[in-house]
Amino acid sequence: AKQGKGKGLPLDVAKSFCYQILLGLRHCHAHSVMHRDLKPQNILVSGEDTVKLADFGLGRVFSLPVGKYTHEVVTLWYRAPEVLLGTRCYSTGVDVWSV
Structure with missing residues (x-):
């Protein structure tokens, strides 16, 4: 996926990266986990273009009905x-929303 400087991703x-991020979130949410700090710095990409979600330090197990949580989560630009x-x-x- 490496391109020359300023070229961006094909x-x-x-699309593959976005799809993999959404699959990762689906897996987390299916297991009742909210990441709560999804941002580029917390998305890892291997040399084979495999995407992994990282840094679950602000992650939280959630329940239904929706519980009360702190509002001081997620880097401002991704809130x-x-x-x-x-x-x-x-x-x-x-x-x-962070995606």
Whole structure:
């Protein structure tokens, strides 16, 4: 996936990365885990273009109905609107918003 400086990723590689990130989130959410800090620095890419989610330091097990959680999560640029507005009741949508 390496390109020259300033070239960006080829579209098919970018789509593959996005798909793999969403698969990773689906796996986390299926096991009742919210990442809560999804950002480029927490996404690892191997030499074979395999994507892994990393740094679950702010991760949290969630339950249904939605519980109350801290609103001080996720780097500001990747925060979902509900977190920006200070709600303490949120769910997996905060991870999806970060994508």
